[in-house]
Amino acid sequence: MIVTLTPNPSVDRAITIDALLRGEVHRASDVRVDAGGKGVNVARAVTAQGGDALAVLPVGGPEGRLLEDLLDAAGVPRRSVPIAGAARMNISVLEPDGTTTKLNEPGPTLDAAEVEALLEATAASAADASWIVGCGSLPPGAPEDLYAQLVARARAAGARVAIDSSGAPLAAAVAASPDLIKPNHEELAELVGHDLPTLGDVRAAATELVAGGIATVAVSLGGDGALLVTADEALHARATITAAVSTVGAGDCMLAGLLHGLSRSAPASDALAEGVAWGAAAVTLPGSRVPSPADLHGIPVDLSHNPPAALALGQR
Ligand SMILES: Nc1ncnc2c1ncn2[C@@H]1O[C@H](COP(=O)(O)OP(=O)(O)OP(=O)(O)O)[C@@H](O)[C@H]1O
Numbered sequence: 001m002i003v004t005l006t007p008n009p010s011v012d013r014a015i016t017i018d019a020l021l022r023g024e025v026h027r028a029s030d031v032r033v034d035a036g037g038k039g040v041n042v043a044r045a046v047t048a049q050g051g052d053a054l055a056v057l058p059v060g061g062p063e064g065r066l067l068e069d070l071l072d073a074a075g076v077p078r079r080s081v082p083i084a085g086a087a088r089m090n091i092s093v094l095e096p097d098g099t100t101t102k103l104n105e106p107g108p109t110l111d112a113a114e115v116e117a118l119l120e121a122t123a124a125s126a127a128d129a130s131w132i133v134g135c136g137s138l139p140p141g142a143p144e145d146l147y148a149q150l151v152a153r154a155r156a157a158g159a160r161v162a163i164d165s166s167g168a169p170l171a172a173a174v175a176a177s178p179d180l181i182k183p184n185h186e187e188l189a190e191l192v193g194h195d196l197p198t199l200g201d202v203r204a205a206a207t208e209l210v211a212g213g214i215a216t217v218a219v220s221l222g223g224d225g226a227l228l229v230t231a232d233e234a235l236h237a238r239a240t241i242t243a244a245v246s247t248v249g250a251g252d253c254m255l256a257g258l259l260h261g262l263s264r265s266a267p268a269s270d271a272l273a274e275g276v277a278w279g280a281a282a283v284t285l286p287g288s289r290v291p292s293p294a295d296l297h298g299i300p301v302d303l304s305h306n307p308p309a310a311l312a313l314g315q316r
């Protein structure tokens with residue numbers, strides 16, 4: 001089972017308009033509401049593909065009840081931790097050319113007892129977990145080292161742990177040496193403190209992190225696919241899609257496919273290809289919708305055991 005901790009989940013509201021114009025009134029042509037937050041999305045994606053997942057999340061207020069209803073309707077197993085504040089609602093504005101603009105709220109303030117209850121609820125599921133994964137931003141009140149604490153507790157319980165976050169919480173988690181991290185291109189550049197214009201630069205930065213004690217660094221690269229680096233190998237995979245609809249949650253689906261593959265002891269190359277296919281399929285779907293098995297058909301993945309170092313990123 002893949003157990004996800006999302007300290008700052010959201011109700012995701014995706015609104016489709018013709019073109020975003022600052023200061024104007026826009027009439028939406030479509031609206032979609034999904035349970036959101038990065039770990040929630042990982043659990044939704046694994047469940048949608050027939051895998052076993054459990055989403056641990058703080059729940060409070062009317063938005064929290066809606067989140068629970070959405071997860072229950074999608075058949076996603078959850079462990080809700082009651083909190084005093086109300087869950088956030090994040091808005092995505094989608095334009096027909098695939099441009100996605102996000103407006104994310106800070107989320108409710110958590111107190112120390114609520115943070116402890118979340119960590120406890122996650123660790124309590126460790127015995128059944130192939131992976132524990134901590135994902136997303138931290139809400140106000142949560143300590144910067146929350147994911148570092150999660151790494152320590154997962155380790156103590158004998159579970160492998162993955163982290164997908166950014167900024168200071170990611171840096172603190174990295175110091176605790178999780179088994180896997182999944183930064184995107186920008187998050188990796190921030191973590192190592194310099195730009196990474198080519199695939200070779202990304203590989204060098206990931207290799208540095210592996211040397212520092214993280215077994216697997218998987219970097220999602222948008223239309224350029226993903227690079228996975230371990231002490232033994234570097235692999236690059238990318239998928240071709242005909243049209244992008246919404247990029248919201250693509251990174252979460254990519255991580256879900258990767259962990260789903262690794263938890264079935266697939267070789268890293270197969271797990272990476274699975275992740276890249278799930279991520280690409282997510283981009284073809286509206287809002288934060290996660291792909292079903294049928295959505296993966298017809299998405300070809302190119303895999304290379306010899307990543308082209310000179311590949312300039314962000315050109316696709
Ligand atoms: N235009 C695209 N064409 C094909 N695949 C894509 C495209 N954009 C994204 N993907 C797939 O989705 C994965 C995740 O994309 P990206 O690197 O943008 O994630 P992210 O920034 O973490 O996303 P988010 O934070 O919204 O979840 C990529 O590794 C790739 O497999």
Ligand SMILES: O=P(O)(O)OC[C@@]1(O)O[C@H](CO)[C@@H](O)[C@@H]1O
Binds near residue numbers: 008012035104249
């Ligand atoms: O504010 P965070 O935690 O960084 O990101 C939250 C979020 O943008 O991430 C998911 C997509 O990856 C969405 O479901 C959600 O709205």
